[in-house]
Amino acid sequence: MSSALTHKRVWSKLTTSALLLGIVHAFVDTASGFLIFRDLPTGRMPYPTVVLLVVLYNSLAFGGQVPAGYLADRLGSYRGAAIFGALAAATALLLSPTWPVVGIVVVGIGNAFFHVGAGALVLRASGDRATESGVFVGPGALGLFAGIWLGAHNLPARGAIVAALVLSVPFMVLVARSVRPSRTELPVPRGGVLLLVIICAACLLGSVTVRSLVGGTIAGTWRGVSTEVMMVLAIAACGGKMLGGIVSDRLGWTTISVGALVLSAPLISVLVGTPVGAVVGMVLFQMTMPVILKAMHHVLPGRPGL
Structure with missing residues (x-):
């Protein structure tokens, strides 16, 4: 599938x-990372319990995007x-010093709702371009x-992160008002092809899962070994x-x-243990993400949140 907007x-x-929404995205993910690594009482909880709490967060933040997206689509909000x-x-960061488990639950739910809400705004407005999806994620x-x-x-840094999240709200209101749904030049799946839509959605979700696992593998190789390499990987x-989004719109989604x-x-697979191999591999692999998002939106055009 290639972009039809190379002239734009x-x-x-x-x-x-x-x-701008991507910057708020960074603040939300900063809150999640800070809470997990600062507030989980590793000294007072058995290690397996801490692992379960991290799994709980991931389940809410990622698995929770399905019900959160469904609800956002239903309400259109x-x-x-x-x-x-x-x-x-922001609330989770205020709660977690006293109630870390509550903080984990709240930040996980918040992460899910932000991603589907802001992501849907970008997907609806970007037509058949992947550039905006890449800039957001x-x-x-x-x-x-x-x-x-x-x-x-x-x-x-807790106060600064909370302040950044709270102050981002009026900016999100202004940005959301300026973002309007756009028509796409890509063909929309017609009725009667529900099975095809389900198969395509399953394949795309599978590719997202694989992408997340590989990205985690690259980062995990260097976690605790070199802070500098981890920063460069980020x-x-x-x-x-x-x-990935910008180049795909110029040269074609499938090609890139x-x-x-x-x-x-x-x-x-071979050079992940070397800094150059890990960094270049990360760049190339992550280039697929904005196209995956737009492809998923193409399969389910009426459900940008889901």
């Missing part, structure tokens, strides 16, 4: 709006979902790294997602996605 500008007002998610993340990697680093080093993940995936395979 690489950067537009909509792209700037997507970037994507701006409300995004704002609720950001404020929930990219900063999350930087935010997560920042939160983990700040939390692991016990730095007093920058690479952000840059790969943003670059398949090409990046093929080129990343030997780097991830």
Whole structure:
């Protein structure tokens, strides 16, 4: 599948709006990383319990996007979902020093609602472009790294993160007002092809799962070994997602996605233990993310939240 908008500008007002939402995305993920690495009482809880709490967070933050997206689609309130998610993340940071389990639950739910709400705003407005999706999702990697680093080093960043999330609300309101649904030039699946839609959705969700596992494998290889490489990997993940959307719209979704995936395979499987191999592999592999998001939206055009 190739883009039909190669004649349009690489950067537009909509792209700037997507970037602003992407910055809030970074704040939300910073809150999650900070809470987990700062507030989970590893000294007072058995290690298996801490692991279960991390699994609980992942289940809510990622698995929770399905019911959160369904609810946002039903209500048609994507701006409300995004704002609720950001404020929930801020609230979780205030609760977690006293009630860490409650904080984990609240930040997980907030993360899910923000992602589906803000993501749906971007998907609906971007037509058949993947650029805006990449610009939105990219900063999350930087935010997560920042939160983990700040939390692991016990730095007093809680107030600043809460303030950033609260102050982002009026900006989200303004951005959401400026973002309007756009018509797409891509063919929309017609009625009577429900089975095909389900199969395509399952394949796309599977690709998201594989992408997450591989990204975690690359980062896990260097976690605890080199903070510098981990920071560069976060920058690479952000840059790969943003670059992937932009380049895919210029040269074609299939060409870039398949090409990046093929080129990343030997780097991830053989050279992941070297800094250059890990970083280049991360960039190439993450380039597929914005296209996956837009492909999923194409399969379910009436359900941008889901």
